[in-house]
């Protein structure tokens with residue numbers, strides 16, 4: 001029995017490492033994504049933004065190029081340009097500018113989309129710079145660790161990697177094995193079904209662990225990402241995450257023998273969660289009533305819990321709830337999946 | 345022959361939606377017997393053999409193997425049976441040797457057995473080749489090798505030689521014949537090739553539309569259904585042979601109305617000259633003439649009007 005478990009895991013490993021495509025998507029792609037997004041969103045130490053000025057003649061402070069907000073440690077270099085009103089409106093629609101200022105008599109009126117966080121920030125910076133009065137809700141420096149976009153992103157990417165490893169690595173492989181009639185051939189031997197399924201789960205724990213480690217090492221070396229909370233708690237959380245998504249993978253793969261349908265099913269599950277669960281952007285931008293639903297998704301639970309450990313310094317105490325939810329998800333989906341599983 | 349029943353099938357049926365794939369079949373196979381299931385596409389061969397393998401469940405009827413049923417003794421039966429499916433693809437980027445090691449591990453076997461099998465099915469040069477790169481015949485041999493890993497008492501092979509060239513087919517026959525003489529294996533094999541059935545199997549079951557339409561040894565089948573010869577003639581003009589009232593004709597089978605015919609006869613020497621003579625006197629041109637001993641395929645056509653393979 002241990003012999004067949006060993007052989008099965010060996011075979012899973014070999015297929016993983018012999019397929020350059022799998023290697024790329026599972027290991028290199030998340031690192032590339034972290035790099036591209038991390039660089040794109042974190043080089044804001046001195047941003048150059050353009051602001052249009054319309055209306056009467058502009059006061060000296062808002063002409064040419066000025067630097068605002070130096071006292072926050074997050075200086076904004078702003079280039080002011082005079083423009084006609086319709087030109088400014090068009091530029092906002094096209095995303096060229098986030099905000100324009102109207103000079104109306106002796107006062108300034110700011111025009112911007114209040115839902116656009118960039119514009120809000122710009123407004124605050126400008127407003128403070130213009131009045132010279134410190135508002136009581138002062139703006140915090142955005143470069144402190146834990147508030148950078150990359151620190152938000154890395155835990156999300158780790159969670160996403162675990163989900164994809166399980167749904168594609170287990171779910172897809174099971175469907176393909178069934179499609180090739182290899183599954184019925186294997187089931188027609190004394191091979192134990194429990195050994196067969198465990199081999200998949202153990203493989204994903206090991207390979208997923210390697211993927212996570214590589215991604216983390218990259219983020220640590222390149223962006224200085226650290227784990228502020230408990231590392232053992234993170235390891236337990238990781239295993240719980242694999243078990244949850246392994247269950248979901250097995251449920252997804254329980255019936256179909258058609259790879260096209262399998263493709264669709266797995267995409268439906270992974271894309272929905274990837275978009276909703278705030279891997280790349282905070283899900284609090286979704287309407288309020290959806291938030292409880294989103295927070296119940298396993299990917300949200302996992303990503304939020306990893307963030308709590310990485311950024312907020314959480315330990316085992318804070319992890320009890322997410323780990324319990326993930327284990328329960330795994331158990332339920334695994335049980336249901338196994339009950340309706342088509343072995344032949 | 346030793347008359348211990350190994351496989352006992354009793355009133356087994358299986359339907360898919362509107363198709364009755366297997367229709368109330370009963371069959372007993374004895375120890376050491378090699379049995380061929382012969383029949384056209386869709387006859388129900390795969391359905392029947394997969395029910396014996398425990399892969400499909402019969403709607404009704406019972407199957408006992410070595411006195412055990414799938415419900416109660418699945419593990420033991422898995423150990424006793426070796427099988428190959430009509431179509432299995434292996435893991436693409438896993439080599440022949442690794443595939444054998446994997447399946448071997450399910451039986452608690454190791455590298456040594458893998459070596460023996462590589463030798464037996466003649467895949468030694470291909471041991472390091474990924475299964476996806478194997479030719480059709482090599483894949484079939486690998487599938488057979490896996491079926492033989494556990495030295496099975498019972499071998500169930502679904503079209504093990506389909507798509508192979510004649511030499512490769514003979515090679516597989518040789519392996520199977522050796523198993524019979526060395527180990528006394530019991531085997532059921534499905535095939536479209538009557539030659540394969542004739543060479544390998546003492547008992548032949550001809551299957552069509554979910555039922556056995558004839559069974560026995562080749563000579564029994566011939567004696568009962570088709571002893572004799574066959575003449576195939578094409579004429580230049582319409583020729584109504586029936587009107588001649590020739591004696592010695594068992595059956596006429598028009599391939600093209602009034603111009604091409606198969607005549608099943610007891611004795612060629614008796615019928616053929618009469619046909620040729622009357623064609624000559626009626627000034628009908630004979631364009632093609634062929635006569636030979638009956639084969640199982642001819643037998644099948646004479647029973648169902650269809651070919652075994654197409």
Ligand SMILES: Nc1ncnc2c1ncn2[C@@H]1O[C@H](COP(=O)(O)OP(=O)(O)OP(=O)(O)O)[C@@H](O)[C@H]1O
Pocket residue numbers: 360361363364365383384385386387388389390391392430
């Ligand atoms: N899973 C299935 N669903 C629906 N119909 C099926 C299924 N399996 C078999 N059939 C039908 O049952 C009949 C018998 O099929 P089976 O595969 O047993 O034939 P076969 O004798 O093995 O044919 P072949 O020589 O082509 O392999 C066919 O009409 C087939 O269409």
Ligand SMILES: [Mg+2]
Pocket residue numbers: 389390391430502
């Ligand atoms: Mg078949």
